[in-house]
Amino acid sequence: MVDLWDLDGEAMEERVAFQAQVRDLVWRETRRRLGFGDHEGPATVNALAPTSAAALRLHLMYLKVAAEAGEAGQLLASDAAKRAGRAGATYADLGQAVGMSRQAARKRWPNTVGTQWVLQLLTDKRHPHGMATRVFRNGEKAIEAGRTAVDKGALADDGAVAAAVIDSARQVVWACRFNNSTQGPEDMTLPDNLQTMPRTGEDGHADWLHRWEQHVTSLR
Numbered sequence: 001m002v003d004l005w006d007l008d009g010e011a012m013e014e015r016v017a018f019q020a021q022v023r024d025l026v027w028r029e030t031r032r033r034l035g036f037g038d039h040e041g042p043a044t045v046n047a048l049a050p051t052s053a054a055a056l057r058l059h060l061m062y063l064k065v066a067a068e069a070g071e072a073g074q075l076l077a078s079d080a081a082k083r084a085g086r087a088g089a090t091y092a093d094l095g096q097a098v099g100m101s102r103q104a105a106r107k108r109w110p111n112t113v114g115t116q117w118v119l120q121l122l123t124d125k126r127h128p129h130g131m132a133t134r135v136f137r138n139g140e141k142a143i144e145a146g147r148t149a150v151d152k153g154a155l156a157d158d159g160a161v162a163a164a165v166i167d168s169a170r171q172v173v174w175a176c177r178f179n180n181s182t183q184g185p186e187d188m189t190l191p192d193n194l195q196t197m198p199r200t201g202e203d204g205h206a207d208w209l210h211r212w213e214q215h216v217t218s219l220r
Contacts, residue, residue, distance in 0.1 A: 026069050030062045078109060085113040088135075088168055088199070115168045117142035120197070120209075121149055122162040122216055131209060132160070133200075139165065143174050150178050150185040162216040164190070166197045177216055191215065 031041060034057070042048050045062055048055035081094050091113050095105035106113075119142045121132040136142035146163030162177040172195050179186040194212055198204040 022069065026062065026065050029065045029069075030058070033065065034058065034061055078112075081105075081109040081112045085109075086116075088116045088118075089113060090168060113168070115139065117168075117173075118166040118197075119146050119149075120164045120166060120212075121146070121160045122213060123160050139167070139173065146174070147176055147185050150176050161220070162212075164197070164212065170197050170199065171195060172197060177219060180220055188219070 027045060030045075034041065036042075042058065045058065048058060077098070081089075084094060084097075090102075091106045091109075092102040094109060094113070095102045098105070100108070114137060117136040117139045119134040119136060121134070123130045123132055134142075134145065136145070142165045146160075146165055149160040150163050152159070160178070162175070164175040165173050167173050172190055175188050175190050176185050177188050178184070190212070194208065194215060197208050
């Protein structure tokens with residue numbers, strides 16, 4: 001869970017305001033289920049005599065609604081975690097989003113994060129080269145697609161001249177280039193400064209693409 005003491009002032013205000021909205025939703029749903037109109041019944045959850053039968057009925061219904069709201073929130077969080085996993089999030093990313101450890105996120109949402117394989121192609125579409133990206137959920141299919149793209153694409157105009165497959169940890173697991181001598185695809189090992197590819201939008205991503213292009217160009 002997120003420690004409120006670790007939040008800055010603006011984040012604290014947002015969190016408190018959001019909790020107030022949830023409480024208001026639970027209170028309105030409680031009143032609705034108890035049959036109270038807009039101007040009927042208690043104004044707040046603590047308006048009735050604490051030991052009265054009416055208060056007991058009210059608090060039990062409030063508890064029921066609050067529990068259902070929590071269950072709905074957990075379902076929403078689970079769906080969001082699955083979508084984030086499909087988008088390439090790691091368990092560390094999920095944990096950071098909700099203020100828990102990577103291990104706790106893995107335990108809460110098992111099988112949510114699968115390895116995502118990014119196929120990064122280097123093409124002749126622009127001078128000197130263009131880029132194309134595809135995402136796979138299966139590493140073997142990603143490599144097969146990359147090898148096919150280099151094999152068939154390099155023989156055609158604007159075809160692929162190199163391919164690299166990156167896993168969800170952003171590590172290059174396979175790379176291939178078109179060999180002008182043999183006229184076919186050739187697996188290759190990238191240098192250390194190309195072994196890790198930052199995500200799109202992260203610092204260093206564009207620099208990685210440039211270094212990769214320069215490396216492939218030097219081999220042609």
